[in-house]
Amino acid sequence: MPRSYPERPYVGVGAVIFRGETVLLVQRAKPPREGAWSLPGGAQKIGETVQQALAREIAEETGLKFSARGFLEVVDYIDRDGDGKTRHHYTLLDYWGVSDAGEIKAGGDAADARWVPLADIAKYAMWEKTVEVIGKADAMRRNNTSATLALRSLALRSLAPHSIKGHAKVVGWAFLFGMGAYGVVMAMITLTRMAGWLE
Numbered sequence: 384m385p386r387s388y389p390e391r392p393y394v395g396v397g398a399v400i401f402r403g404e405t406v407l408l409v410q411r412a413k414p415p416r417e418g419a420w421s422l423p424g425g426a427q428k429i430g431e432t433v434q435q436a437l438a439r440e441i442a443e444e445t446g447l448k449f450s451a452r453g454f455l456e457v458v459d460y461i462d463r464d465g466d467g468k469t470r471h472h473y474t475l476l477d478y479w480g481v482s483d484a485g486e487i488k489a490g491g492d493a494a495d496a497r498w499v500p501l502a503d504i505a506k507y508a509m510w511e512k513t514v515e516v517i518g519k520a521d522a523m524r525r526n527n528t529s530a531t532l533a534l535r536s537l538a539l540r541s542l543a544p545h546s547i548k549g550h551a552k553v554v555g556w557a558f559l560f561g562m563g564a565y566g567v568v569m570a571m572i573t574l575t576r577m578a579g580w581l582e
Contacts, residue, residue: 386414386426386471387414387470387471388468388469388470389469389471389472391472392472392473392474393426393427393472393473393474394426394427394473394474394476395424395425395426395427395460395473395474395475395476396424396425396427396433396436396437396440396475396476396477396478397421397422397423397424397437397475397476397477397478398422398423398424398437398441398449398451398477398478398479398480399422399455399477399478399479399480399516399517399520399521400423400441400445400447400449400479400480400481400482401479401480401481401482401520401521401524402481402482402483402498404500404501404502405498405499405500405501406498406499406501406504406517406520406521407422407423407445407447407482407487407496407497407498407499408420408421408422408496408497408499408504408507408509409421409422409423409444409445409489409493409494409495409496410489410493410494410495410496411492411493411494412492412493412494413492414471415460415462415470415471415473416510418494418508419508419509419510420507420508420509420513421509421510421513422477422513422516422517423440423441423444423445423493423496424437424440424441424444424475424477425440425443425444425491425492426473433476434451437449437451437478438450440491443490443491443492444489444490444491444492444493444496445487445488445489445490445493445496446485446486446487446488446489446490447482447485447487448482448485449480449482450480451478451479451480452478452479452480452481452524452527453478453479453480453523453527454476454477454478455477455478455479455516455519455520455523456477456516456519457474457475457476457477458474458475458477458512458516459473459474459475460472460473460474460475460510460512461473477516477520479520479523479524481524501517501521504517
């Protein structure tokens with residue numbers, strides 16, 4: 384199926400990848416939005432899961448290994464020509480994550496790739512929706528970090544070493560923390576109640 388004037392939408396994947404207070408951007412080498420800066424990602428292939436497509440596309444375009452920490456949103460990219468016909472149509476699944484190691488190397492459909500300070504993204508020619516998604520991902524990243532630290536702190540305060548109660552609290556904490564930051568608020572509430580019951 385051709386990318387231009389397709390018979391049905393393509394499924395695409397993308398990722399907002401942070402390293403410290405920078406975000407990874409790539410410059411598109413091909414249409415749509417050739418020359419514009421965007422998130423690393425691309426079209427899903429037949430037989431791939433979404434996560435496999437995400438890992439492959441990021442490796443091809445940036446040279447980095449990547450594992451998503453969370454889902455962001457579904458974005459519709461619909462580009463119409465002067466006659467109103469749909470020229471490009473993508474259903475984009477965006478994720479976010481962190482890359483703490485590895486050198487970037489542009490490849491695949493990316494003409495360039497670089498770490499850009501979050502404060503400087505407005506200087507790059509980007510689709511306004513991309514800027515919005517980066518902001519949403521940054522908020523989720525900060526909330527995720529704060530919630531994880533809060534859960535760890537609460538768990539440590541609830542420990543009572545060398546006691547049956549303490550060991551039960553440890554087990555409860557380990558189970559809840561294994562759930563990750565997703566649903567962390569409910570986890571904190573449950574852990575607090577558990578600590579109260581065991582007193």
